[in-house]
Amino acid sequence: MSAVCTAADIEFVRLLLGDTDALLTDRLITLLLGESEGNRYAAAALGADTLSAKFASATDASLGDVSVSNSQLSTQYSALAVRLRRQALIRTTAPYAGGVSKSDKERQELDADRVEPSFTKTLHKATGLRNNLGDHPE
Incomplete structure (x- = not known):
């Protein structure tokens, strides 16, 4: 599926x-x-994975008082990817209320793979007992 x-x-x-910095x-x-x-959010997670891989292959460097820790950047982008994936799932999950319509309920009851409700x-x-606590008329 192509997205615009x-x-x-x-x-x-x-x-x-x-x-x-447009990495x-x-x-x-x-x-x-x-x-x-x-x-x-999923695209950003893929981007974070890409940047994590990029910085994982780069080495840490220092010159005098200035140092660049690429391995730390890799770890941070990897953690960011996890958070972004979580956000992607939250933002794309739609609530569903089953059995609201008669046709939906019938369709679910006819599903052979459905887990029987408890x-x-x-x-x-x-059965066979009168005035049982749970024996209520419908």
């Missing part, structure tokens, strides 16, 4: 990544958005 990608989508992915090209972000079917309307009905 706008400049706003690209900027939003950059914002989520903290990519103010990823617009073309790559567009590709990531396509791979994630337009989900900007609780039913007749759970406390006793």
Whole structure:
């Protein structure tokens, strides 16, 4: 499935990544958005994975008082990818209320692979006993 990608989508992915120095090209972000079917949080997670891999292969360096810790950047981008994936799941999960319509309830009851419910309307009905606590008229 191909997603339509706008400049706003690209900027939003950059914002989520903290990519103010443009470590990823617009073309790559567009590709990531396509791979994630337009989900900007999932695209940002893929981008964070990409940056984590990039910095994992780079070495740490220091010159006098100045040092660059690429391994630490790799770890931070990896952790960011986990957080962004969690956000992607939260933002794409839609609530579902089953059995609201008669046709939906019938469809679910006819599903042979459905797990039988533990609780039913007749759970406390006793057969053959009168005035049982659970024997209520419908």
